[in-house]
Amino acid sequence: MDYQNKLVLAPMVRVGTLSFRMLAAEYGADITYGEEIIDHKLVKCERRLNVASGTSEFVEKGTDNVVFSTCDEEKSRVVFQMGTSDAVRALKASEIVCNDVATIDINMGCPKAFSIQGGMGAALLSKPELIHDILATLKRNLDVPVTCKIRLLKSPADTVELARRIEKLGVPALAVHGRKIADRPRDPAKWDEIADVVAALSIPVIANGDVLEYDDFSRIKTATGTHDTLIEFRFMRLANIALQHFLSAMC
Structure with missing residues (x-):
């Protein structure tokens, strides 16, 4: 997967479903993240082919509850984001879905109580050895x-120190949310601190935070100091951003 200078659909709980990812792709998203799925839930799933819809569905065994679904059309661009606190369980879960997605992404940034208390998300930031174990x-x-x-x-x-440790593990890209654990969504994202990471790494950095309008793409590229930064944004203003992107390309 080429990570440089792409439009990316950010992972959003209860929003990043297959239908929404497909819509985002129609409006110009090059890479689409699914909503975060916890490893505990995925290991209880089995893969089923839905012939009627042409989709691959990962369904909780003994139920009709679809935990994740995808299709061949999005295979080259869909990123499966997982919440985990254990390398062995993360591998078991990944093996269930890896043949149907382009990339497996581990969420190490979620500050919500559910994630922190479960040792997932941002709780991993203080456990570099566990990060190493999971990714390796x-x-x-x-x-x-x-x-x-x-x-x-x-x-x-x-x-920067953590980002460098992660880069040494051979990941092809790193996403950085420009807020700290204690920050609130209304607090401005610290693009200057993302820029520090960009300057320190040789791999593409996915800049996340306060990219809501089309003009924000050029602003965050300038602020982070490189045109090789992958831009991640929330597609809730999808049509407006995509239309401006299209019109800009026509000029």
């Missing part, structure tokens, strides 16, 4: 790329 285990055993998404640590130096 997946990369060693899977044939698809493995990435992760983090958020800012207490200091820019701490964030």
Whole structure:
């Protein structure tokens, strides 16, 4: 997967379904993240082919509850984002879905209580050895790329140090949310601290935070200091952003 200079649908709980991902792709998204799925839930699933809809569905065994669904059309661009706190369980879950997605991404940035209390999401930021164990285990055993998404640590130096450790594991890209665990969504994203990560790494950095309008693409590229930064944004203003992107390309 080519990660440079792409329009990316951000992972959004209860929003990033197959139908929404397909809509985002129609409006110009090059890469589409699914909503985060917890490994505990995925390991209880089995793959079923829905002939009527042409989709691959991952369904809880003994039920009709579809946990994740995808299709061949999006296989080259869909990123499966997982919540996990255990390398062995993460691998078991990944092996169930890896043949139907382009990339496996580990969520290391969610600050919600559910994730933190379960040792997932942003709780991993203070456990670099566990991060190493999870990513190394997946990369060693899977044939698809493995990435992760983090958020800012207490200091820019701490964030850069962790990002460098992750890069050394051979991930093809790293997503960085420009807020710290204690920050609220209304607090401005710290693009300057994302820029520190961009400057320190040789792999594409996925910049996340406060990219809501079309003009924000050029603003965040300038602020982070590179045109190789992958832009991640919420597609809730999908049509407006895509239309402006189309008109700009026509000029």
